[in-house]
Structures are given as C-alpha cells and as structure tokens.
Amino acid sequence: MRPARALIDLQALRHNYQLARETAGAKALAVIKADAYGHGAVRVAQALQSEADGFAVACIEEALELRQAGIRAPILLLEGFFEADELALIVEHEFWCVVHSMWQVEAIEHAPVGKPLNIWLKMDSGMHRVGVHPDEYQSAYHRLLATGKVASVVLMTHFARADELGSGRTDEQVAIFQSAREGLAAQVSLRNSPGVMGWPTVPSDWVRPGIMLYGATPFDQAQSVADRLQPVMTLESRVICVRELPAGEPVGYGGAFVTDRAMRIGVVAMGYADGYPRQAPTGTPVAVEGQRSQLLGRVSMDMLCVDLTDVPTAGVGSRVELWGKQVLASDVAASAGTIPYQIFCNLKRVPRLYSEA
Template sequence: MSRAAKITVDLDAIRHNYRLARSLNSAGHAVAIIKANAYGHGAVEVAKALEAEADAFGVACIEEAVELIDAGIEKPVLLLEGYFETSELDYISEQGMWCAVHSLAQIEQIAAASLSKPITVWLKMNSGMNRLGVHPDDYQAAFKRLKQLENVADIVLMTHFSSSDELDKTTTDEQLAVFNRASEGLDAPHCLANSAAVLAWSDARRDWMRPGLMLYGATPFPDAQDNADKLIPAMTLTSEIIAVRDVKVGESVGYAGLFCADQPTRVGTVAMGYADGYSRHAVTGTPVWINGHRSRIIGRVSMDMLGVDLTGIPDADIGTEVEFWGRNVTAAEVATFCDTIPYTLFTGITRRVHKCYINK
C-alpha cells in the first residue's frame, strides 16, 4: 500500500491542445515545448505521444535534448537557450539539433568550430524583453554573417514576448513592430508566438509557433479567452483523506492556528503537502474538488499534509479522493490563491508523487 498522492496525465488532452495550436495557423508549423520535463508532465512520455504530429520539440538545454534522443525521439529538437559551452556544438551538429543563437559572440564561435555537418540556427532578437537576443540594430548584420558560414545550414528568425498574456497592453504590438523593422528583407521563416500569442495574437503566429503552457491545458490569461477556453487540462493532481475529525467553534487547524472555526467544521486531513509540490502559499479558501463537491483548503499547508473542509459533504471519509487541480478545479484558478502561476504549480511536483498516464 503506497501513499495516494499522484498526478494523472491525459495524453489525449495534450494531443488535443497541440492540434488546437496548429488549427489556429494551419499553414504554419509548431514546436511543442517540453522543457522542464514537459512542465512536470514527463518529457519522454509527452514526446512519444506527440511525435506522430509534432513538427519539432523545444527544450531548454542539451541535457533535456539528450534525454529525448536516448529515448528514441527522432523529430528535431530545438535548444531554446542555445548552447552554454562551445564543446556542445559538436554534439549539436552530430545529432542534428536546432540551436538558438542570441549573441554576436556565439556567431563567431560557430564560425570557428569544426563541425561534422552544418547546424540550423534560430537567431534570437531582443525585441524588448531584454533577456536574451541580438540587439535589433545588429540583427541584419548577424543574419548576413550567419549566411556566410559553412557551419550554418538554415536560419529561423525568432523573438520572445514579455507580455503577450496581457491583452490590454500595447507591449506585444510594440515588440512586433521592432521585430518587423529589424528583420525587414531577410529571407527566412519567423518564429514569434509563445502560448499566449498563439491563442490571442494572430499577427504573431507566422511560420513557426512555440506552444508550451497551452499544451498542458492551462490558460495563460487571467480572464476567459475564446481560444484558451477550448483547452483541456492534461494533469490531475489528487490524493486521499487519511483522517477525519470534527472541530468545534473556536478551535484551530494546522500550524500557527491560522484557521479558527467560526462554526462546527468537519475537517479532512489529506496526504498532500509542499514536499509533494503543492504550494505552501495556498491560503484558506483555495478550492479543491471532493466527491462531486467544490470545497476548500483550511489552515496552513504543511510538508506532508493539509486540511480540507468536509462540512456538507457527508459521504467524504477516510480514503476519499481529493482533486487539487484538473478538470474540476483548474490550475490557473488554484494559482491565483497561491500568488503564483500555473507554470510553477506544474513544474513544482516532486518525485515522490506517483505519475500515471492515460490514453497512450
């Protein structure tokens, strides 16, 4: 008998969400972003589920790419952060990886490398996020330099948006304008759209898209959005009640007595805590789903356990399953109660939480 904390990943939901991205730009291509262990969903399993349909896969670093290659994944793998040491270029070349390049110095390193075959470069522009990327003023020269190199096969022009999830801001339009000006006349495909831009910014979809969060069924937006409303959550986080008690008015629950009952309250203790990846910042009132009822967390989340309100749910008892997020309570909603975003919830799940897959 093992601890009941688990995540269930619906691979059909991930396939549906990828197809939604492709349907929004049927003439373009989509790199399925599976960095950070597919946002906690399992990179190899997700890649295998999507390989028949995905045009390519995106990861953060070479270690993540190696995991896919060793698992037999044959679709191209894009290194979104590029390489970190010039010694990686040999392996990138041998394996046919695609590689983001974000500085003029890297271009000269590629020029000086002795490679077995030329590589595909995704030339990143800093269009305003000020994180990675070639300055717009240098972009034309960077492209022309890459075109001269025998070590470079193909080039894709890319940038990244800082605020595409904020639909009332002009930031994305401003970044698009910067990118358009700096790349004018360059004969190469474009890749601009992350999940929020795929869903909401039609001018950003271009030749390639980079759906990430949306693959896993979570919306990047704080409010309803037509395309995001079609997403299907892929991860369900559950555990079971391991103890039940009745708490009187004035009695507290959990560390520091943060919850004090103002009415007779039936409390369930659940095998789930921050060592499983459930946020310690979840406050009393954070929603959960129990036996067809919407309920709430009460008290402070501890390392291995937390409390839920069973008042008015008479059929809930020891062994009853509690859903912390999934199709009944979305990760995006839970994130608002934890002062965070769905990304951190998904990627924070720890190794002691059992993982199972359906609809392989």
C-alpha cells in the first residue's frame, strides 16, 4: 500500500492538554473542531475524556459525532446554533452553547426548552467577527437569566491578536470586556492557545486550548511554553524512486528547480492531494532517515522531490518525515507562507495511525 501516513501520538496530546491546564491554572475545554485540526476528533476525545474538563467544537454536527461515539463530557458549540429549531437537539444532548448575537437571545426567549441551558455569552470586544456588542452585553445577560431557561452563563470573548506578543490590542480587548461585564457575577473565558501561552495575567476561569493541544506554536518567535509542547502528528512517507542528475537538469513541473551540481533526487509518495502545502518552496525542511534535508521543486498532487545528495545511505524505501518531532509543522508552515492550523486541517487521504508513544 502507499506508504504515506499520519502517526498520532496520544501521549503527547495528553501532555499538551495537561500543560495548557497547568499553565493557565484554570479549567480547560479541549478544542477539537475541524476533526481535531485534522487529528481525528473522536480518537482525540476518547484519549482525553478521562481528564478533560470538556470539549469545544464549531457546530452541532461535530458535537453529535462525539455523542454518538460515547463521549459524555460537556461539549461547547463555539458558533452556537444557526436555527432556533436546533435548540431541541442542544437540550436533548446537553450541549453547552455559545450565544453571540441578540437574535439568539430572542430565540431562546421564545423557544420551548425542556431543561435549562448552559450558555457561554460571547462579547465582541474588538475582533468584530461575532459577539454581542459591549453596549448590549448586560442586557443580553439579564434577558437570558430572565427567561428561566438558563442554568448558568459563562462570559467570554475572543482575542484577535493574542499571537502577537508585542501588540497592545489584547490588553485593549480585556479592558473593553471588563468594563462591559462589570457587576455580572459569572465565570469568564478569555484565553485561547496564544492567550494561555503568552498572556498569563489575563483572568480566565475557563481556557480554550486549540493549536497547542497538537504541539504547534501559534507564535512566530521563541516562547517558553511553546518550547515545552510535544508534536502530536508525524506526517511521513517513503522514497519510491531515486534519480541521479548532473548539474543543469530541471526537476518537476515547470522546471522550478534546476540542479546546480550533480545531485541525488528522491521522489516521495506525498503531495498536495494528501494535504501537503502545494506552495511549499524549494528549501522547505524534511527529514530523510532522521537527517535534515530539503524539498526540491514544485509539489505535485501525489509526489514531491527531496534532496538525497548528502544522505548517501538513503534510497528507495527510506523514511521521510514531512513534519513531526524532527521537522516542526510550524517551520513547514512558515516556509509555505501559511500557519500550522491550516496544514493540519488540510490533511486528507492519508491514514491516521494512533499510538501511545
């Protein structure tokens, strides 16, 4: 069978969750939306269910998949409900629900609800994506409690620039949030992965670690907590063909790379149809049989080429790590002009193999 595969280290996943909770000193919802950022939501939830305070997903479809797999822990719907009639399923399956718009408040006021809801009331403190306007926040809170249909409310917002450690925008958003929620007696949730890692003084009873669970840093600079993360996914394949080329020979589509000396080129069973970024340029790091090397030329749908010139023992069948514990996903993403979130989420076609080490 084709040798491309993604190895998922569940022990590293648990290490990262524990690091997030301990660093934050708070309860932590493991964010496993988008199929756990490409790692497999059900298996990730099963691996964390004995210690996680709960999970967070984007939508009810993702939450139902977890319930059907036997996950009984709290599950927060980060985008809330899209239609009022979803409230029946939310109640039936005891999902926690973000409310980010006044129309959702009104929908709850008018909906027949059999059991009280657990609501996370989201404020737009400056990201201007979704969230109740600060001027309406107190009203939304009191209207929800007045319905008699709400068991608890957690106050939340989302940071736009927490991954920029030198930016003052996070402090500005905290100040807006604190001013608008003054006097409301409720727990708060302000910190996502960059918030947990880089903004330790921001108050948060609940945190929402996402990318850090998977062992990748949200920052483009060195950071002390990032240094303690363990990569969870190793994307690997094998060399399926070797070419010995003299200087001056083009490699791959468009001749985007031309050999500048006599070189050994390895063709690897991995391409953009697997989720490897097509835009990754020559020089993007790979590891061949544990030795650092580089991508050469354009990435094809099913194959890519790597430099074997300085790895004389490598040949057909040699293992190639595209990202993982030797080649960090954040380094590959930076080379490709993207972010590790995207390259994880783009993973497809390759089988995922799970292990405890």
